[in-house]
Amino acid sequence: MHRRARNLILLTGLCLLAATQGAVCAAVPGPYLAALRRLTETQYRNSIADIFGPGIAVQGKFEPDRRIGGLLAASGGTLSITPAGFEGYAKIADSVAKQVVDEKNRARLMPCAPKAVTAPDRNCARQVIERYGLLLFRRPLTPDELKARLDAADNTARMSGNFYTGIRYSLTTLLAAPDFLFRTEFAVPRGKDYTLDGYSRAARLSYMLWDTTPDTDLLKAAGSGALDNDDGVKIQVARLMASPRLESGMRTFFSDYLELDTLNTITKDPTIYPKYSEDVAASGREETLRTTIDLVLKKSGDFRDLFTMRKTFINRPLAWIYRVPYNLNGEWMPYEFDEADGRSGIVTQASMLSMFSHPGRGSPTKRGVAFLDIFMCEPTPAPPANVDFSIVNDTNNPNLRTVRDRLMAHATTPACASCHTHSDPMGLTLERFDSIGVRRLKDDGHDIDVSTVIGNKRISDGTGLGQYLHDNPKVPACFVRKLYAYGVGANSEELEKSAVQPYLDGFVAAGYRLPPLLNAIVTSRQFFSAPPPAGALSKVSLNATDR
């Protein structure tokens, strides 16, 4: 059997039975499009680098993501592509394809050479398009899809008198296609339920663990049907988890979970913080990712220690923020804060402190709202509408000198209190850190009281907040919820508790360690479950005869 035809049959899953036993394929319900997830910018970039090599530049404008249920990754499941956005993607597609056929890349990237450079060569074009079609669409092309691309390659080569011009424009049709720009997740019936087909499983695994497109091994496993059973999944997961690429995948997850992309959009008032720069922001991001990955992945440590550890990694700009000597020639050095420094894990790192602040000063409210949302999955409701905030803060009032004083006055109004008593206490414990994370002991010349009460717990300062988050069972529960939502592209706020409880139980039992948790999620059947097709009559077979 021709490889293409065989792949197509494998794609349709249930039609394999038809091919070997002579059943009528079209009568069996086949794959349907269960979900559509727009690639994120990093997924796009990583995919192109893996498919064509890191030497291919990806330059252009991506559509912005939105944070849904605390995750940018989840917005891929609800956003589409706008006219201006597609214009950007089409330009990137054109530029990538142009580089791929460039003379200096041909030897590496073209699986064959044409009989003559000046004319179409359908056989060679077929090899190119089948290869990159599989990699870009994360599944083999259907005969119709392939034919359209080969026709385009032939026509363009004939008209331009250049085989590679034909390939270039044919590749562009793959790169600009919805099947590349979106992860198309196809599902098939399994018993009474529905589950992802092999290729869609491969993509889900790969983007979850590596944040990139499935590699050849994974695609082969999908094509052979190995990913359709639990054992086959486990074999591939073991390989993916053992790879150093897991680190880059988890960096993307933690960046999303901790909302570190916010560092790209904040600005600080240069008259108040003249030394703050993009370099400081980038350093803060890297510090948080380094310390997090080191603890939860490299050391497979207790996730909760993220909130209490005093060990970190710093570089020269951060040494300035933390006011510690930097006596290393290298770029990053491990560093451990003294207890007296008042630092407590990621909670008091420059990144978290500066992201949730105003340009010219810190903000207990912003910090409190962000931490509740990020770490406890408790988004703060919007303030009540049309309420008169007339108890406002008068910076000239001699009785209300500090931010804390003014906030407290504000929060005595019952309508304001409902939210501020919820959001402010956490943030108030961090008031000894300014808008960029530098420690300060006075606010406007006055001592800063950083004690607070959360629920019925008295908390003395930032390290107390770290300990509070460390001990709070809502924090690991929220983390598991977001990790699962990240993988399946769901809104974390809409997941049933029962859907995440088994993972959480396992996480707690295994000492809050990330690798076993990841493994439990991606090897579970639920991870690959799919919603039923739209309408009972929509289970349409995608086999060749019916298309």
Add this chain to the structure above:
Amino acid sequence: MIHTRRFLLRGLFQGSATAMALPFLDCFLDGNGKALAATGTAIPTRFGTFFWGCGLTKALYLPKSSGASYEDTPQLASLKPYKGKFNLLSGFRAYIDDKPNIQHWTGNAAITTGTAPANDTQFDAKTIDQTIADSISRGSRFRSIEVSCCGNKRESYSSLGGSNINPPEISPLGLYTRLFGAGFQDPSKGDWKPNPEVMLQHSVLSVVAEDRKLLSKGVGAGDRARLDQYFTSVRELEKTLEVELRRPEIAAQVEIPAAPEELPMSKSVPNLRKVTPVLAKLLAIGLATDQTRIFNMAFSEPASTIYVPGDSRPFHQSTHEEPVDDALGYQPVTSKFSTYSMEGFAELVGALEAVKEGDGTLLDHSLVLAYTDTSNAKLHAVDGIPMLLAGSAGGRLKTGIHYAGTGTSVARVGLTIQQAMGLSVDRWGTDSNMTNKPISEIMA
């Protein structure tokens, strides 16, 4: 189809561009200076929006009298040179019925969709600029152009509905490159020839459009809508490329400027003062050369956090924290941010007015809605949201009038705009916002 394209392309590659059967018509005005005589095409009417966050200060912007002879007010001082060319609209109300007042969002979305939104950062319908684009963008290069003056890639309030926004240009250089970079057909070049690469790019898109088949099976309604939006976007790019294959012809007298330098973008007021005029001028030339007929400029976000360096309180924070000065009757520092926002709008209006076109200016052939998210930001109020309408839409509107909406629906403004832009629509909005009463007092 393929045969035709091949024929056309072969023509291109053999240097015989005449095989393309595209209109190669010279551009000049008719005797009245009103139309392109060769084609009989009138100068297009453009529509744009200018959004700023946190409203204005009632005590400083709202004139006591209405009609054509209303008195000057301090917060609109920067617009005084154009007083006869815009209308001030006050007192309109966004009805929320049983929906929540989503702070800094309800007012914004209700004005541009005629519908109070159900969810934060989502539009329950296409925004008005996109409805107008459906009707007037054909023939221009881009369906619409969005710009964020603060350089925030998420700051655009133009949408085809839902949570997708039309992404903005976030720097003068970015805007310049989009408008006048690759693909721009310079109308002042005498030796214009269509670019064969553009033809090939166009042919690529028809292959992509065919991919719809496989994806349409078994798909749910939400994903179907998203796929529809994707394929609509493909079609829009096809139209863009079709325009790039036609000889450009315009009526305006403009020169294409050199590329601006890469400027830092931020929410600081001095920076906004530097960047906004550059963006406004580029937009004006983009409109004059018919790169687009629709634009949306966001000066700041809802709950605007623009700030003055050295003062640790940004605009939004200030609206809630600064006390009302008893003697003045308003918040003195907060009100300055509103004034800065109006200065930004004046820059845009001035840039449109500066381009001479036909018998008037680009502003005369435009209609620009300036709007915001609240009336009194301190209270998050959505009644009495201030709006301004600059330009007469090619003479379809009277200008120089202050009209007080006296609590009627904000959708009346949107309905008036659509009628002025030539759309045949006689009612607009939903629920209590729905209206069939345009502001007849300003209709010409």
